[in-house]
Amino acid sequence: MAVKKFMYINRKAPYGTVYALESLEVVLIAAAFEQAVSVAFLDDGVYQLLQGQQPQAVGMKNFSATFRALGDYDVRHIYVEQESLQARGLCAADLMPLTYEDEADDYQEKSSIHLVSRQALTALIAEHDVVLSF
Amino acid sequence: MLHIVNKSPFERTALQSCLQHALAGDAILLIEDAVVGALAGSCVAAELQAALADKSLYALAPDLQARGLAPERLLAGIETVDYADFVDLSVAHERNQSWL
Amino acid sequence: MKYIVMVNEGPYQHQAADTALQFVRAALAKGHTMVRVFFYHDGVNNGTALATPPKDDRQLQRAWSEFAAQHALDLVICVAAAQRRGIADDKEAKRHHLAAANLAPGFRIAGLGQLIAGCIEADRTLVFGD
Numbered sequence: 001m002a003v004k005k006f007m008y009i010n011r012k013a014p015y016g017t018v019y020a021l022e023s024l025e026v027v028l029i030a031a032a033f034e035q036a037v038s039v040a041f042l043d044d045g046v047y048q049l050l051q052g053q054q055p056q057a058v059g060m061k062n063f064s065a066t067f068r069a070l071g072d073y074d075v076r077h078i079y080v081e082q083e084s085l086q087a088r089g090l091c092a093a094d095l096m097p098l099t100y101e102d103e104a105d106d107y108q109e110k111s112s113i114h115l116v117s118r119q120a121l122t123a124l125i126a127e128h129d130v131v132l133s134f
Numbered sequence: 135m136l137h138i139v140n141k142s143p144f145e146r147t148a149l150q151s152c153l154q155h156a157l158a159g160d161a162i163l164l165i166e167d168a169v170v171g172a173l174a175g176s177c178v179a180a181e182l183q184a185a186l187a188d189k190s191l192y193a194l195a196p197d198l199q200a201r202g203l204a205p206e207r208l209l210a211g212i213e214t215v216d217y218a219d220f221v222d223l224s225v226a227h228e229r230n231q232s233w234l
Numbered sequence: 235m236k237y238i239v240m241v242n243e244g245p246y247q248h249q250a251a252d253t254a255l256q257f258v259r260a261a262l263a264k265g266h267t268m269v270r271v272f273f274y275h276d277g278v279n280n281g282t283a284l285a286t287p288p289k290d291d292r293q294l295q296r297a298w299s300e301f302a303a304q305h306a307l308d309l310v311i312c313v314a315a316a317q318r319r320g321i322a323d324d325k326e327a328k329r330h331h332l333a334a335a336n337l338a339p340g341f342r343i344a345g346l347g348q349l350i351a352g353c354i355e356a357d358r359t360l361v362f363g364d
Contacts, residue, residue, distance in 0.1 A: 004354055011233075022275055033347065122156075123157075126157060128229070130359045132353075132359070133234040134234060141364075166249045166250075167249075196256075217260035221264055224261075230359075232362070232363065
């Protein structure tokens with residue numbers, strides 16, 4: 001099977017619409033297909049990664065915990081756009097600590113989240129074969 | 135890269151975000167409600183004008199027609215295309231991104 | 235070129251389903267092929283057999299069914315999204331003890347793997363959504 005580079009684009013906040021939840025389900029399935037998977041959070045998408053979400057308050061399921069499982073599915077390239085965080089008064093410390101175990105480095109736990117500039121993210125997206133937006 | 139924007143720039147930030155992430159040589163296609171952003175004299179015209187310097191901009195003609203927007207009213211430099219041209223644009227650009 | 239088209243919105247609510255259908259028509263007219271049309275999120279509602287839109291408007295759900303038959307298109311409705319929104323074929327209806335099945339002709343229900351496999355096989359992936 002060919003290996004393509006998949007980039008998942010998340011631009012929407014969670015809970016107000018279903019896109020955040022259902023796009024995460026696609027990411028997990030793609031990981032199972034052994035494709036090269038990157039996930040980008042920009043614009044309001046950055047809110048999907050905030051710590052301390054309590055959607056039970058609005059009667060919804062807390063799926064943010066699923067983000068923590070991404071490392072187990074070998075999804076270790078999670079890009080968060082710096083300008084999007086800054087515009088929203090957020091910083092890296094506000095985000096969930098998502099990690100993976102690097103088998104090439106004695107299974108050391110490393111951060112899956114990479115803060116990138118808009119310019120860097122643009123270049124990264126352009127390197128991917130398939131860009132899926134939700 | 136072919137960027138596809140389908141929401142009005144007066145309603146959503148998709149077009150703005152697209153312009154901020156597009157590279158020289160990219161194509162930006164406005165479809166559905168996004169075509170309203172293609173008119174000359176709007177408050178987004180300056181941004182689109184700047185983009186025209188190194189990117190190609192297109193508006194889907196059937197969507198303009200649907201909304202009663204005459205092609206003569208478009209910002210100069212924005213090309214109108216039909217669905218067949220839309221397909222051709224997707225062939226010409228190896229990658230595409232829908233700004234949803 | 236081989237295409238996979240992803241439809242993320244339901245019929246009538248958003249123009250996405252209309253634009254997708256027009257794009258697929260134009261692509262096929264130019265001699266390109268469709269690996270699959272994959273319906274996700276509310277896009278699964280394009281596959282209901284129970285819609286009765288006003289006769290003087292386009293019949294979107296039926297248009298997909300008829301177009302699929304004419305061109306042997308593979309129209310796939312995501313099973314998880316369909317379960318959330320109440321679109322079921324006979325198998326799903328039986329499995330979940332539903333009162334009835336309502337999947338329109340020409341569509342089939344399958345998992346997200348079909349989307350990924352389609353993106354791998356196709357030369358171009360197009361997404362129509364909100």
